[in-house]
Amino acid sequence: MLPFTVTLRxxxxxxxxxxxxxxxxxxxxxxxxxxEFPSVRVLSRELRINPNTAHKVVATLVGDGMLEVxxxxxxxxxxxSSSSAExxxxxxxxxxxxxxxxARHLGLDVQDxxxxxxEHWNRLNRPAR
Amino acid sequence: MQYAxxxxxxxxxxxxxxxxxxxxxxxxxxxxxALVGPNGAGKTTTIKTMMNLWQPxxxxxxxxxxxxxxxxxxxxxxxxxxxxxxxLHEWMTVGQLMAYCxxxxxxxxxxxxxxxxxxxxxxxxxxIKRCSRGTKMKAALLVSLAYRPELxxxxxxxxxxxxxxxxxxxSGILEAVGGDxxxxxxxxxxxxxxxxxLADWVGTINEGRLQFAEPVPSIIARFRQVEVALxxxxxxxxxxxxxxxxxxxxxRTIRFVESAFSxxxxxxxxxxxxxxxxxxxxxxxxxxxxxxxxxxxxRISEKSA
Numbered sequence: 001m002l003p004f005t006v007t008l009r010x011x012x013x014x015x016x017x018x019x020x021x022x023x024x025x026x027x028x029x030x031x032x033x034x035x036e037f038p039s040v041r042v043l044s045r046e047l048r049i050n051p052n053t054a055h056k057v058v059a060t061l062v063g064d065g066m067l068e069v070x071x072x073x074x075x076x077x078x079x080x081s082s083s084s085a086e087x088x089x090x091x092x093x094x095x096x097x098x099x100x101x102x103a104r105h106l107g108l109d110v111q112d113x114x115x116x117x118x119e120h121w122n123r124l125n126r127p128a129r
Numbered sequence: 130m131q132y133a134x135x136x137x138x139x140x141x142x143x144x145x146x147x148x149x150x151x152x153x154x155x156x157x158x159x160x161x162x163a164l165v166g167p168n169g170a171g172k173t174t175t176i177k178t179m180m181n182l183w184q185p186x187x188x189x190x191x192x193x194x195x196x197x198x199x200x201x202x203x204x205x206x207x208x209x210x211x212x213x214x215x216x217l218h219e220w221m222t223v224g225q226l227m228a229y230c231x232x233x234x235x236x237x238x239x240x241x242x243x244x245x246x247x248x249x250x251x252x253x254x255x256x257i258k259r260c261s262r263g264t265k266m267k268a269a270l271l272v273s274l275a276y277r278p279e280l281x282x283x284x285x286x287x288x289x290x291x292x293x294x295x296x297x298x299x300s301g302i303l304e305a306v307g308g309d310x311x312x313x314x315x316x317x318x319x320x321x322x323x324x325x326x327l328a329d330w331v332g333t334i335n336e337g338r339l340q341f342a343e344p345v346p347s348i349i350a351r352f353r354q355v356e357v358a359l360x361x362x363x364x365x366x367x368x369x370x371x372x373x374x375x376x377x378x379x380x381r382t383i384r385f386v387e388s389a390f391s392x393x394x395x396x397x398x399x400x401x402x403x404x405x406x407x408x409x410x411x412x413x414x415x416x417x418x419x420x421x422x423x424x425x426x427x428r429i430s431e432k433s434a
Contacts, residue, residue, distance in 0.1 A: 010325055010415030013346055045303050048296075049326045050161055105408060 002038055002046050004031055014049050018057045019064075020091075026066055026077060027087050033079040037067055130194050133158045133280045133313035134179060138188035141171075141178050148174040150337040151188070156315055156330070161306070162342075163324040164317040165420060166334035172317035173212075175334070176284045179315075180210055193280055206234050209273030211266070212284035217257050223268045224253035227275060234276035242275035249301050263294035270298060274305040281306070283316040287323050295323055302327070325416040333420065335427050345416070352419045353390040353411040357383040360405045369402055374426050386422045387411065 006021035008014060025031040038046070043054040058075065061067040068078045103113045134156040141149040149171045156162040164172050177183045179190045181200045190197040195204045218226055223246070231237040246253055249267045252260075257268060266286060273281065281302070287295050306312040318324055324331065325345070332342035359381045369376055372389035383403060387395065390411065399409050414422075
């Protein structure tokens, strides 16, 4: 089992999807600096993806400074400081784009979208019954 | 060695039928190459010719650097071959079969074979003739992987296997490849689902001819399902771009598959073809959807030829 969540959708780059999922897990605190990260082999087996792709994923994350390899020991989440608000906003970008596009298709204006977001936000903050 | 398999203008004829025609492809070492095509397209003939079960009628094939016509024990013991109709000494149990095969392969890894047998859930002491189809295929895979071949060639390995067995099969393959040893996988299939996540390269074959061979990320990047919303209903003009496949029109909606997608070009091209376009959406397509579209396109072009 992997220490982060990813659901692979067909038609999209596997590499991008997995890199994004790991970044989201790190930014949201699901994966913390110093946590052990699965080896290429385990990634390939658990996600049922090509080992070359798994290798590229790890290489990208190491290159972006999100993971670090300690030779002979393993791969770990890099010990950087916690994520900035900008990192977190960046992860939402795709959802925001989709929301904006869908709203415009339906002929709504930006205030309709803001109102809808506020309503759902408040719903989340209310205690569950 | 850069390529585990190279074919040059490979052809194989039976009587007057060219089952494989002018096939040129290269499979890089360390990659998983999937050859996809409908039944009767020439996948099995291609593989059998590569494995020297048939001689080429024209052109050539090289396996791990050796001409296919000269494949001998030294090269064959570095290649694993799994096909649907395998002769598996049905009277033996799987355990006996493994013991029987082991001495032929200097690289046979008994411990690895045992671990794989557990992972694939293959019973070691049941006679093969009493095993189900799925178990027989897993046994064939097991015997081919236990000596850690550098090149694994599989002809329609997923045919007739239920979903769980297919999962176990894919896991078995992933378990064996990767790591420091050189490895390459060549698999033919008419079922694209198993292939999408595993393959680095996909080639399509139809009527004995290779349509294209391309890295999976690049195919996925250039195909999009496009929908155009128009102000008024319109018929399809006759001079649409050649890269727009399977165009359809219904009411105020136009739909087509773009096979040469570029974010920057799509808008201008759509507006050039449909000046009344209000909205354009382009969605990624799975490999399965891409191949269905291509297969339909071939069928249409055959009818009009």
